[in-house]
Amino acid sequence: MTDAAPDRPTAGVGPFGVFGIVAAIAAAGAVFEMSYYSANAALSPAALGTTVGIVIALLAFFAWGIRAPPNE
């Protein structure tokens, strides 16, 4: 067992930040892949509606997540 070390000062990005950044990258990638369809006026206009809904949901995800109290 690793000797119990005293709590290290919080240096660097914690897991909340890392998970958040990675989620943002993943979400951006997904939206980018969808954008081919949602930006093509000749294809189904429903693609734009769903894409917009997803983008708003993502903004809400990060907004609520940043605003939320910590898990303490």
Next chain:
Amino acid sequence: MSGTDLRPSQAGAEESSIPVFERPPALIQWLDATEDSIRLSLAKLRLFERIFLLRRDWMTRITMLMLIAGLLWGAVGGFDAFGFQTQVVAYATGSVVHLSNVEIYSSVTLHGIRELFGFAQQLEMAALGFLVVNALGLVPRHKWTLYSTVILLNGSMLLIQGPIYFLPFNDNYFPASGWYFLSPLGINGQSAYVVSPLFFLGWLALCAALFLWTAWMVIHLRDWYRQHRAEAQGRRYPVFLWFVVGTLVLVPLTYGPLVVSTAWDIGSAYAGWPISALANQVIFWMFGHSLVYLLFLLPIVALYVLIPILARRPPYSYRWAVASAILFVLLTPLLGLHHLYLAPLPAWSTWLTMALSFAIALPSAITFFSVWMTVKGVPAGQWEWNAVALFALLAFAGAIFGGLSGPALATIPWDVDVHNSLFVLGHFHAMTILAIAAGGYALLYAVFPILTGRQWFSAWLARLHFLFTVVGGATIVVAFEELGSLGVLRREFILPHLAAITSYQLILLGGIVVMLGGQLFFVANGALTVFRGELYSAAGLSFDEAIRRAAQSTVPKRRRRVPIADVPFVRRVSRARRERIEAAWVGTVIVLLAGVLAAATPGAFAVGNSINGDAADPGVSEWIDLHGQQYYWSATESGAVNGTYDNALVVFAGASVEVNLSASGATQSLLIPFRDQAVVDVQAVPGTPSYASFTAPSVAGVYGAPDGEYDGPWFGQDVSALIVLPTGADTGASLASFQSNGGGGDIYNPPVLPAATADLVGNPEGLFNDSVPGPTLSANVVAGGGPVSLEWTVPLDSIGINNYLVNVTSNSPNAQQQYVLQHNGTLPYPTGLWRIDPARGLAPVNGTLGPLVIGRNVSLSSDLVPGAYLYGLPSPVDYSYDPAGDSGPGVGIQTGDVMGLWGVLWVGGA
């Protein structure tokens, strides 16, 4: 988990001291004794003893056996994908395609089956069994029930493969039906392509394995509850346990429909039961979609187990997590129809499925918000980025990346654009590789030391495994989505030679190589661990501490700074505050889902009504009865254009077209993947009519219309042409506008070549210039007509086992060539030129007709008036593929009618 167990099982050694009425049945005693005999003999060899943990308790041994077998199927399934993709790249780059059509399509079929069931399902069963036993401190019972599960599941993989001929090796009877087999494809008496009955028996064995495993799990949970009833009441169960129970509820709801659809298929094939392909597919997809959520619960269990352990904090909101588990179970069985959006089902049913498919985004939204919030407030210095944490992070991100394309695919009008395209595979592989497999690996890294009693040997191998999985997996997913955006269909290897397609196919191959290579690091690390890893002991540790210690062994020693000891957790943020935020997030999602549903509803009903023929356009000027079979369409037209055509739809520019669709042998799909106007995408299911309504492009030309639904091993040749004739003053127009317009963005358009100089050469797939239909030849003549010449060659060396032009009863390519030589280098198929007369149909051009000549150049020359003509062999060839003469209902049958050596000659007026 009990420690090492060096003794033979008690049934053998201490039998005499056990009262008779408490002894296991005689069969069990015999099985135990036999197992002990084999086990202890093998245990003398260090290789077997270490890898299979032969001296450990039986639960450990069986869990390890499942993990090893699962990884083996995962490796073989991965190699299947590699094999398939090498053939795709070979075709794309003009290299030799070594595998037969059947071998190619059985590769992708078995890839899906081995990865989904042999690997992922088995891994899930092993992991959940291990977790439940250890987390609840259970003493496992019913060893032989669990062994039977393993035997049935792995045996089912062998059965599904079909007959295996070793001498000589012949895998042309492996199933090439797709991992999801849509009735009536593969059914004797119903389909031109028939799979072995072993295929169906394998599926039933798989179902039996899952039912037995579920019963085993339920018995243990029941026993635990009975023993701890007083303690259990009012207790909060671990969050992950709710998802485990959810998994157990979903198993019968998932595999039950599979039993029904498979039994129906067997009855149709061998007992003459009547079949409704559409009803069977509806039942099948109750399994097909539930399956992926069943597997998706594995990474969710992983995240809810591992993240709180690594963070040393409980999940952010217990009640919302439980709510999401319940929602997953309630909604999952109801989504099957979203794989049948373009089938002739009532529009209200597909709309309802769309609404439910949107709704299931809710439990995912709750889960991933909760998981993220669980780590909020954890200082950087208290979090260790070991392999468990890295793969948990990947599962988290992968589920978001893949999951977000879920609502996209669930939107019915959007599905018209992407159905069966590789965009779907991008979504699917994001979920399976980046979420499900990643979550499985996170659990594996956490439990392997506990199982084996050895710490991970190499932290760097673990990191390399992670890096290669991320890079390889992401590359695969992005390549799929880019190819899908171009319009490339799934399961196609005969693709247009376009630079963008070839580039992404090469990138995809690279991603597969990186992904597979990365798994070698994991296997190497596992092998080194069991042989040379430092001893691992969980003595005196809690379950959580044991996991942390195991995870920490994937970090270089000098970087291990985070203590593994449990830390008392004192709640400082009230539940009310945390749940308020979760409620706000859930409320936001519900509002957005409702908004997206409202936006998509008109389009959803428009699509559904159109497919069911309820939205006829009064301005229709062209009616087409289109019947799909393996492997071509036959079209009977009336209206502005009349006549019957094979693999061609002939319309005037701008015409309003109504198509009545029917099919036999397999589900077909009329697909015209335009990019500058609405996509046409409608399924034709045997036994049920469907309809397509569209406006023909305003630019005359030849558009590609591949069959959008896999219908057997000659699926690649199943591509028809939408021939759009010029109207009025444009009569006699050239293809210049068509070419400058980019052909409507349809990647399946045949390339345009000048007739006089086109070098048409048949390839081993029986196609001109690797194109199906063949290249569109263009020529210009004066208004009254003029000379047009073209020529082609079908080389003798293009005749072989993969060329439908000659039936195959031998695996030797020379046998087919010898047949041609024995018949003076000709085959009795009518070739030549046929003029498309809109009033009557096809009219042969005198002086151009003759048999198909092999091995010699054929030159055609005739005075032609402006118009569209078909050249080559524009009628299907009756084909039978029977390598080694083994075909039959018990082995497999491969027949069909295939077209390929044909194209359009476009004669414009100068």
